[in-house]
Amino acid sequence: MTKILNISQILVYYDFPEIFLAKDNVGTNFICLLVDANEDLTTYISTAISPLRLSHFINGQVDLRDIYLTPEINEWLIFHRVDEVIKAETWKEELLPEEYLPEPGFVFQKQLQGEELILNETIEKNNAIVHLAVSDSNDNYSVDADNLGDIVKLYQVILEHSFKKALIQKKYKDKKAVFIPPNYKLRAFASSYSSFNLHLYSTAQIDLFGNSIIEFGLSKFDEITGEFASEEDFINSLRTVKGHTISSLKKLLKKLLDNELKLKHKWFAPNQEKVHITIIDKAKAQKIYDILNVAEELTEETKYFTGYFVQVDVEKGTWRIYNIEDEKEYSGEANGDVLQGVTVKTINYKILCQEIIEELKVTEKERANYILQTIETVE
């Protein structure tokens, strides 16, 4: 009998995918093990594996040999090609030969104690999982709905901007194609009884090596809210995300401080070997908040626009430019005579602005204010 499988995740790679996961058309997981590779063909042996046993394997609690010696369904499959789909045939013998079995003692990785839940969710969603736990001073496993809503919103904004900044630092070529909402937005799907613990999953694209691209943003969030030994190094780290990320982080910290809330940020992704945890308690929130208040320039950002001026008022020092890259208009202010001699509509310019993020007091929404710094004509 032929079973059609689709490769879903490579677990161990050594010149070839040595162990990978595949799914059949009803979503059952199959673990696939390379048993031979030569110039003519590759041979894999596969067996169905339940989510529970798979999570035990991923979590280093089950020996690979046991999975093949005592399969949950007494059936093995064999196949030789891994194209778009895998056509696996039933292994017709009663037992697997010793040469097809791994040696005792192959465990996937060191055991992650007490992290089965987030690990299982990662396997189920095949993407990054975030647990955002919020607790107040009562610590009675509930939290004010308004506070929860605000914190989740601010966290999402920080994640979005951290992701964007991290991508720029990684020198990604086609940023436009990658900076799309599915890659940085999270979706809530469950909660659990540990403070108020919101479970979120990512739908971000997984790269060739099994990394979920949202990990850039998640790691950045840990970096700017984690422990730090030197204030100077921490400020340097904050400078990598200056602008919207910092202004939203300030708001988040203020929310935590004003309402005596504690935030626990935990995440795991398919390709990770450890669960990442950052806790922002009152002391840490205050420590970071104080640094952000001292280093005011962190909320500022520089921005380039390239395009033609739609309107210029030299006397008032105001301008409006059509930015070719995103096909939007931006307006701002200019000091001194920097606008003197600028031609409207017919000449393209590249301008450098200082972006200052202001908070509108009533709505708490942000507005970017652009102060023109330098201007040059472009072809």
Next chain:
Amino acid sequence: MINWSEELLEKCPPENAFDPNRLTFYRLAKSCPATETDFHSQRKLNPTAKYTNVSECISRSLSIWDDIDKCLNILKLPRHKNKAPLVMQVNLVTGDGLVLQTFKPNHYSWWRTNNYNVASTPII
């Protein structure tokens, strides 16, 4: 002009691959001393193997680990378990190629140049 040990496609190695100058990695060996066959990529070993999740560029690289225990763990898998437990210590310098961390922490893909001296690879 870089003299790669096998033919690479355009945009391979990826642009984020880096120069592993003075870094040490580990790779399994079939025999001692190491020979050219210990440095065969997937594509060299099996010209027709194709995987949905593995690019042609990766299939022309060599797997190396920066953690010897993770390298030794591979010896428990069926394809490697009957091999002698020989591990090469791959000491790379500028000119030996480019590497990129791929798939899992501690695992790297190495695009080798002919500059790397196979015969001088220590076996441990």
